[in-house]
Amino acid sequence: MRSVIRYDLPASLVVFLVALPLSLGIAIASDAPVLAGLIAAIVGGIVAGAVGGSPLQVSGPAAGLTVVVAELISDFGWAVTCLITLAAGALQVLLGLSRVARAALAISPVVVHAMLAGIGITIALQQAHVLLGGKSKSTAWHNAIGLPGQILGAHRPGVILGVLVIAILIAWRWVPARVARIPGPLVAIVGVTLVSVIFPFHVSRVKVDGSPLDALQLPALPDGNWGAVALGVITVALIASVESLLSAVSVDRMHSGARTDFNRELIGQGAANMVSGAIGGLPITGVIVRSSTNVIAGAKTRASAIMHGLWILLFTIPFAGLVNQIPSAALAGLLIVIGIQLLKPAHIETALRNGDLAVYLVTAVCVVFLNLLHGVMIGLAVAIALTGWRVIRAKVEAQPVGDEWHVLVAGACTFLALPRLTRVLASIPPRTRVTVDISVNYLDHAAHQAIHDWQRQHHATGGTVQINGMLETGHLARRTVSGLIGPERPEAAA
Numbered sequence: 001m002r003s004v005i006r007y008d009l010p011a012s013l014v015v016f017l018v019a020l021p022l023s024l025g026i027a028i029a030s031d032a033p034v035l036a037g038l039i040a041a042i043v044g045g046i047v048a049g050a051v052g053g054s055p056l057q058v059s060g061p062a063a064g065l066t067v068v069v070a071e072l073i074s075d076f077g078w079a080v081t082c083l084i085t086l087a088a089g090a091l092q093v094l095l096g097l098s099r100v101a102r103a104a105l106a107i108s109p110v111v112v113h114a115m116l117a118g119i120g121i122t123i124a125l126q127q128a129h130v131l132l133g134g135k136s137k138s139t140a141w142h143n144a145i146g147l148p149g150q151i152l153g154a155h156r157p158g159v160i161l162g163v164l165v166i167a168i169l170i171a172w173r174w175v176p177a178r179v180a181r182i183p184g185p186l187v188a189i190v191g192v193t194l195v196s197v198i199f200p201f202h203v204s205r206v207k208v209d210g211s212p213l214d215a216l217q218l219p220a221l222p223d224g225n226w227g228a229v230a231l232g233v234i235t236v237a238l239i240a241s242v243e244s245l246l247s248a249v250s251v252d253r254m255h256s257g258a259r260t261d262f263n264r265e266l267i268g269q270g271a272a273n274m275v276s277g278a279i280g281g282l283p284i285t286g287v288i289v290r291s292s293t294n295v296i297a298g299a300k301t302r303a304s305a306i307m308h309g310l311w312i313l314l315f316t317i318p319f320a321g322l323v324n325q326i327p328s329a330a331l332a333g334l335l336i337v338i339g340i341q342l343l344k345p346a347h348i349e350t351a352l353r354n355g356d357l358a359v360y361l362v363t364a365v366c367v368v369f370l371n372l373l374h375g376v377m378i379g380l381a382v383a384i385a386l387t388g389w390r391v392i393r394a395k396v397e398a399q400p401v402g403d404e405w406h407v408l409v410a411g412a413c414t415f416l417a418l419p420r421l422t423r424v425l426a427s428i429p430p431r432t433r434v435t436v437d438i439s440v441n442y443l444d445h446a447a448h449q450a451i452h453d454w455q456r457q458h459h460a461t462g463g464t465v466q467i468n469g470m471l472e473t474g475h476l477a478r479r480t481v482s483g484l485i486g487p488e489r490p491e492a493a494a
Contacts, residue, residue, distance in 0.1 A: 003300055003301070004300075004301065004303045007298045007299060007300045007301075007304075008299050008300060008301055008303040008304040008307065009303075009304075009307065010297065010298065011294055011297035011298050011299035011304040012294075012299070012303070012304040012305070012306075012307035012308040012311060013308075013311065014181070014183065014293060014294075014297040015058055015290050015293050015294050015297065015299075015304065015305070015308040016307075016308045016311035016312055016315075017182070017183045017186045018183040018185060018186065018289065018290055018293050019041050019045075019058070019060055019290055019308060019312060020038075020041075020186065020312060020315070021185045021186055021188075021189045021331070021334060022060075022061075022185060022289070022290075022334075022338070023037035023038050023040065023041040023060060023061050023312070024037050024038070024206065024323060024326070024331060025037075025331045025334050025335045025338065026061040026062065026063055026066055026282065026335075027040075027061065027282060028206070028328075028331055028335070029063070029066045029070070029123055029126065029127065029335050030061075030065070030066045030069040030070050030073070030282060031069075031070045031073050031074070032069060032073060032078065032081075032282055033078065033215055033217070033280070034206055034207070034208050034323065035208060035215035035316070035320065036061075036078075036215065036217075036280055036281050036282045037061045037281075037282055038312060038316050038320075039215065039216075039276065039279060039280055039281035039282070040060055040061040040276050040281035040282035040283070040284050041060040041061060041309065041312050042281075042309045042310075042312050042313045042316075043272050043275045043276040043279070043281055043284065043309070044058070044059035044060035044061070044272050044276070044284040044287075044309065045058065045059065045060065045305050045306060045307075045308045045309020045310070045312065046306055046309035046310065046313075047268070047271055047272040047275050047276075048268045048269055048271070048272035048284060048286070048305070049268075049302050049304075049305030049306040049308075049309060050268075050302065050306055051264075051267065051268035051271050051272070052264065052265045052267075052268025052269060052272075052286075052302075053248075053260050053261030053262060053263065053264030053265035053266075053267075053268060054248040054251060054252075054260040054261075054265045054286065054291075055257065055258050055260075055301055055302045056251055056254075056255060056257065056291065056294055056295050056299055056301075056302070056304070056305070057244075057247060057248050057251050057260070057265070057286045057291045057294075057305070058286070058287060058290035058291045058293075058294050058304075058305045058308060059244070059268075059269065059272060059284050059285060059286050059287060059290075059305070060284060060285075060287055060290060061281075061282040061283070061284065062240075062243060062283075062284075062285040062286075062287050063116075063119060063120070063123060063338050063339070063342060064115075064116055064119055064239060064243045064285060064342075065236065065239060065240065065243075065282075065283050065285065066119065066122075066123060067119055067122050067123075067367075067371070067372050068232075068235055068236060068239060068283075068372055068373075069081065069236075069282060069283060071371065072084055072232050072236075074138075075228065075232075076222055076225075076228075076229065076232075077220075078217065078280075079217060079218070079219055079220035080219070080220055080221070080222045080229070081232075082217055082218070082219035082220075082277045082278070082280055082281075083219035083220060083221065083222070083229075083277065084229060084232045084233050084236060084277070085219075085236060085273050085276060085277030085281070085282070085283045086219055086273065086274050086276075086277030086278050087233040087277070088232075088233045088234075088236035088237040088240065088270075088273055088277070088283065089237075089269075089270040089271065089272065089273025089274035089275075089276070089277060090270065090274055091233060091234070091237040091270070092237050092240065092241055092266055092267070092269050092270030092273060093266075093267050093270035093271060093274070094270075095237070095241065095266055095270070096263045096264065096265075096266030096267035096268075096269075096270060097263075097267065099263050100263075101241075101245060101262035101263045101265065101266040102262055107242055107380070108356075108359070108379075108380065108383040109246075110347075110350075110351050110354075110356040110359050110360050110363075110379075110383065111359065111363050111376060111379040111380055111383055112242060112243075112246060113344070113347040113350075113351070113360065114347075114351075114359065114360040114361070114362075114363035114364040114367070114375075114379055115239075115363060115364075115367055115372065115375065115376050115379070116342045116343075117342055117343040117344070117347070117360075117364045117367075118363065118364040118365070118366070118367025118368045118372070118375055119339070119342060119367065119372065120338070120339040120340060120341065120342025120343045121140070121339065121343065121364070121368050122140050122339070122367070122368055123335055123336070123338065123339030123342075124335075124336050124339035124340055125140050125143040125144055125147070125368075126140075126143055126335075127332040127333075127335040127336045127339065128143070128147060128150070128332075128336060129143060129146070129147070129150050130328055130329065130332035131158065131159060131162035131163075131329050131332040131333055131336065132150045132151060132153075132154040132155065132158070132159060133150075133153075133154055133155025133158045133159070133204075133329070134150045134153075139369075140368045140369055141369055155203070155329075157201045157202060157203050157329075158203045158204070158327065158328070158329035159329065160201075161192050161195070161196055161201065161203060161327050161329045161330050161333070162327075162329035162330060162332050162333035162336075163333065164188075164192050164195070164330075164333070165188045165189065165192050165329075165330050165333030165334055165337075166333045166336060166337055168184065168187060168188040168191065168192070169184050169185065169188050169333075169334070169337045170337075172184035172187065172188075183293070185334055188330070188333070188334060189326060189330055189331070189334060192327065192330045192333075193325050193326050193327065193330060196325075196327045196330070197325060201327070203327045203328070203329055204327070204328045204329075205324060205325060205326060205327055205328060206323055206324060206326045206327075206328060206331065207324065208320055208321070208323045208324050213317065215280055216279050216280050217279070217280025218278070218279075218280070219277055219278060231373075235372070235373050236273075236283050237270075239285075239372070239376075240269060240273065240283055240284065240285045241266055241269065243285045243286065244265065244266070244269045244285045244286035245262055245265065245266070245286075247285070247286035247287065247288045247291055248260040248262065248265055248286055250288055250291075250292075251286075251288070251291045251292070251295060254292060254295045254296075255295050257300065265286070269284065269285065269286065272284045290308075294308075347360070348360065355386075356383070356386070358382065358386065359379055359382050359383045359386060362378060362379060362382050363375055363376065363378065363379025363382070366378045366379065367379075390411075391411075391412050392412055392414055392416050392417075393411055393412070393416075393417065394409060394410065394411040394412060394413040394414070394417035394420070394421065394440065394447075395408065395409070395410040395411045396408070396409050396413075396417065396420050396421050396424045397424065398424045398425070398427060398428055403432075403433065404432065404433045404434065404435060405428050405429075405432055405433070405434045405435070406434075406435050406437070407424070407425070407428070407434060407435070407436040407437065408437050408439070409421070409436065409437070409438045409439070409440060409451075410439045410440060411440060411441070412440060412441055412442040413438075413440045413442065413443045413444070413447040414442065414443075414444045414446070414447060415444060415446035415447065417447060418446060418447065418450055421447060421450055421451075422450055422454070425450075425451075425454045426454075428458070430458065430461030430462070430463060431461050431462040431463050432463050433463065433464045433466075434458065434463060434464065434465045434466070435465075435466045435467075435468065436451070436465060436466070436467045436468065437468050437469060438451075438467060438468065438469040439469055451467075455467075
């Protein structure tokens with residue numbers, strides 16, 4: 001109990017201050033009722049915090065699902081979207097009980113990073129229109145082409161407030177450590193709201209009717225189109241699961257305490273989504289921004305996540321009316337920063353370094369200009385194709401070293417590599433001494449036969465061949481054989 005009071009209580013207050021403005025902004029970006037974001041934050045903190053398997057992860061509404069939720073609300077309405085959230089939670093619980101949670105981690109990280117980048121770009125394009133005093137369009141393409149006209153007709157008071165929020169959030173990175181303990185988003189939103197109230201700013205503001213208790217919404221059945229509903233359930237469940245599990249992995253790297261039980265975490269996330277969907281909240285995931293804040297603030301147990309949900313509940317019931325004073329442009333500025341932060345230069349550098357930049361770009365562009373599900377599926381297809389290409393593509397190089405030639409054969413040497421293999425071997429001059437280093441993880445019969453035939457031909461010209469690391473045909477490496485093949489040992493050519 002003493003540890004909870006010393007470490008978890010102050011950490012929970014810090015996370016509460018971070019979660020409050022973010023939850024409001026994500027609800028607005030999702031075109032959902034504003035209080036649905038607070039409901040999800042409350043449920044995510046209390047239910048996922050108590051049931052989940054990651055002690056220090058904090059759950060709530062996440063930017064990664066805003067595009068999906070906005071599409072669902074547009075297609076089915078808010079009540080049916082709540083049903084989809086509830087069903088997605090039930091699917092997550094079943095996945096957790098079947099103990100397949102770790103399978104979600106098999107998705108290529110570059111696809112997940114690109115998905116988040118695409119979502120971030122989409123959010124930034126949408127909210128740029130709101131910051132400029134307009135309304136976001138139905139697609140990212142229309143938001144992009146409509147931006148120049150929106151800039152020309154911008155509402156200046158709103159632009160000033162939105163840009164001020166962005167400036168505060170950027171500047172907050174360089175404030176002293178003691179000051180930085182106060183969350184930047186809270187300072188930006190509260191400070192700009194006070195400016196808009198004190199000075200004569202005539203701007204649109206967030207509209208909240210009543211408290212979270214008044215915003216409770218029971219889910220409703222759709223009027224047909226069950227196939228699209230089922231697809232929405234699967235999409236929400238998979239994205240929420242992958243994002244939560246990847247966030248849990250990241251949180252585990254930040255502390256030395258208890259590790260995450262991934263199956264239990266999936267059950268906890270599912271239970272939270274079932275409760276959130278049943279009472280009118282947004283879908284819930286583990287959120288790395290709140291979770292990392294929780295760890296940095298010194299939390300030691302799951303009590304911090306649970307208490308942060310309680311603080312949101314205790315604040316919003318009597319003080320929800322204060323949200324009505326927040327300018328829409330201020331939250332738009334916050335969301336633009338959140339969206340841009342999802343586009344991480346480190347992820348792009350990693351993709352470039354590992355040769356996955358094509359996967360990253362294709363996934364991000366498709367998420368922005370098609371939709372999230374198609375973008376992820378196309379990205380996975382490109383990643384699988386690229387991996388297959390790397391598996392079947394052999395590296396074959398030959399270069400002279402003094403009076404000898406050195407040949408390197410690496411990768412997976414199959415019949416698909418025969419054109420390159422035979423071309424490189426044929427380029428070696430006759431009557432030379434050759435060392436062939438074979439460092440492959442697979443060598444099929446066709447490639448083995450091609451090397452064998454070249455050995456005989458080179459021997460016939462009076463040359464010698466020393467082979468290091470020949471493998472048994474059609475098998476992985478079991479032994480290393482080094483042999484000299486030439487006029488001195490003609491029997492070794494076979």
